[in-house]
Amino acid sequence: MNLQLYRARRLAASTAQVAFVACRKPHRRFSAMISTFRASPPLVHASCRLLPSNDVKRITFLSTLSSPRARAALEGELMEIMRRAVSEHEAIVRDLTVNADGRVTCTLILRSGALNGEALRSAAADAIESMPWATGSEIRLKLATPPSFMGRHAPASLSKVGALVAVSSCKGGVGKSTVALNLACALASKGARVGLLDADVHGPSLPSLVTLPAGALPIVQQAATKLLQPAEAHGLLLMSYGYIAKGASINATSGAAMRGPMTGRVAQQMLSGTDWGALDYLLVDMPPGTGDVQLTLAQTYGFTAAVVVSTPQRVVLADVLKGIDVLKELKVPILAVIENMAFFTDESGKRHFPFGKSQLGAVCAHAGVDETCAFRLPLDPQVSGAADAGSPVVRSEGAAAANELFGALADTVVRRTHALQDELALQRNAQLRFDPARGVVLRFFAGPDEGRELVLPRKELQRLPGAPAGSASQVPASVELCEGPERGIAVRVRWEGGGESSISLDDIKRIAAQ
Structure with a gap:
């Protein structure tokens, strides 16, 4: 039997400590045997039981969570996962903290009260629980103060009005x-x-x-x-x-x-x-x-x-x-x-x-x-x-048909207004251009992505639906921001030889991260 000893940190303020021993069972799945003993000699064996392999992984991570540096690294990893689980077009993750006991706390700043906050909270909780070291989560919801549709030039009465819709x-x-x-x-x-x-x-x-x-x-x-x-x-x-x-x-x-x-x-x-x-x-x-x-x-x-x-x-x-x-x-x-x-x-x-x-x-x-x-x-x-x-x-009461219809209209207004707001924010805070040597380049000057540069390489441009065949004609006449097909915004590429292609900003971020 091959044994691997995992170091145990103090998990509570009591005098008891735990030693973790993993063993390979005949069915070739890991289990663990735990022995509880007193900190001061002589060692007194108190109990012994087997743990499933998932708990062994969790115990392994818990042994390192007492280190602030290790927790900071896990926070950075979890933040990337959270950004994929909760779209930044709907909410922003703030104050994400990994605690020494494996619990995660954070705040979701909802950009609009019309968004389903509980669904976003559930998505964030699922992302946290997918981490093998996480023991639980506390996710707070908060409504953001809308930036004015007029930007910095808004009068005081309209300085917190997000969208003006005629x-x-x-x-x-x-x-x-x-x-x-x-x-x-x-x-x-x-x-x-x-x-x-x-x-x-x-x-x-x-x-x-x-x-x-x-x-x-x-x-x-x-x-x-x-x-x-x-x-x-x-x-x-x-x-x-x-x-x-x-x-x-x-x-x-x-x-x-x-x-x-x-x-x-x-x-x-x-x-x-x-x-x-x-x-x-x-x-x-x-x-x-x-x-x-x-x-x-x-x-x-x-x-x-x-x-x-x-x-x-x-x-x-x-x-x-x-x-x-x-x-x-x-x-x-x-x-x-x-x-x-x-x-x-x-x-x-x-x-x-x-x-x-x-x-x-x-x-x-x-x-x-x-x-x-x-x-x-x-x-x-x-x-x-x-x-x-x-x-x-x-x-x-009893106006189900009208409620359904106006509810669908409201959903459309929310979705498309957010896309327009994102497009306007990008136009103010970012520069989009085509570099013949590199591809489509998007650089952020302000906002949550300030200082970040995204590059969509030319080889990826050639794979976009609607891109013309032949390397000589695959030169964009222009690149511009536009509304995405589902949510958020996209980049539209108009080709010199005619036709156009588009790719969402989320897909550009995913490709740039590879």
């Missing part, structure tokens, strides 16, 4: 306000911190769609900051001209008789003059048209992205396409397209199309939106009934 349509009466409210509630139901601004000064809808709790009006201006305190309902922060106009507190407001430039200034004051606090998403219910409000907000603050709402009528389609052209001109990415009032279903289950056949395909093609980001909302009496009652339909 709910837009050039045509009025298509249901923008209903979509904006229910989308905001769907995001809040996922745990996101959400605000909703009704930017339609001439025809504010929010006061009719949401019944505020008693005492919410009048809106108060903070003495120290001069910022308006937004109303709160359904887990949302709300602001509308209908809340601040003369007579709002007694529900006796009159029409806003003001010219276009004035409406733009009022919308601007409501956006930057409200104390929004820390928000993952601030949705803006835009007025119809392409006038002062749209131009003022887009050019002054810059929308992160937009959600476009349409209906099947051809007369609506013409105006919606014009609105999409303006969004493109203002360089506002489009996250999703919603066709409202698309159909209704009778008692027999048959679908009817009172406003004609769907125009969703044409809108998506013009907006450059994939069909996975296109949604059709039916004519549903529950939706109008909830609106008349002053409550979003996603907060109503």
Whole structure:
């Protein structure tokens, strides 16, 4: 029998010590025999038992965990594993510590409340438990303070707002306000911190769609900051001209008789003059048209992205396409397209199309939106009934279909907004270029990867799907950042000979680490 003696460290404050002896059994699997004895002679044998081979490995590591240098090395190894298990697009691992008893503690900083924190915690725990020396874990969840969508130039009221998303349509009466409210509630139901601004000064809808709790009006201006305190309902922060106009507190407001430039200034004051606090998403219910409000907000603050709402009528389609052209001109990415009032279903289950056949395909093609980001909302009496009652339909009982649809729309907004934010952060903090001798080079100047350089060699470029055949033509005309197919961002390569290829940033990191 071949014996191998493992040194034992003091595992507790008691006077008992443990000696570990591994032996090869006839079935050729390792077991261990433990003898417990007193530290001071004479040695007194107390007990003896066999351990499985996995426990032998754990005992072996535990014998080295008393060394700070060894624990630091294990922390570095575990950090790399954790980064693969928990995407940095969703959470950042902080304060990772390996303790002398094999327990691991760390904090996951969630970039948005809409992310499934428990699923991320479970993935992190699985990664820790895969280490043979780990005896347990304590993983804390914390919400990050969002960096402003405006960067360093944000006013104090918007300095902690992560994304400014417009709910837009050039045509009025298509249901923008209903979509904006229910989308905001769907995001809040996922745990996101959400605000909703009704930017339609001439025809504010929010006061009719949401019944505020008693005492919410009048809106108060903070003495120290001069910022308006937004109303709160359904887990949302709300602001509308209908809340601040003369007579709002007694529900006796009159029409806003003001010219276009004035409406733009009022919308601007409501956006930057409200104390929004820390928000993952601030949705803006835009007025119809392409006038002062749209131009003022887009050019002054810059929308992160937009959600476009349409209906099947051809007369609506013409105006919606014009609105999409303006969004493109203002360089506002489009996250999703919603066709409202698309159909209704009778008692027999048959679908009817009172406003004609769907125009969703044409809108998506013009907006450059994939069909996975296109949604059709039916004519549903529950939706109008909830609106008349002053409550979003996603907060109503028995509205499973509406909850599922707006939940899917919210998931799309979360996923694509994060990808756009990552792309913008990379554009600010990194340099991407093609080096004929080395390949695609990405260097980080700021952020968690500051000082790091990733290189995608030319031989790997030749293996990308869509790369042209022949070494002479395999020269990129340009390389640029783009949205990845699933989550995060990617690098798009446009070839001199025509065509393009793409590879995710995660894959580039994996190749560079090899």
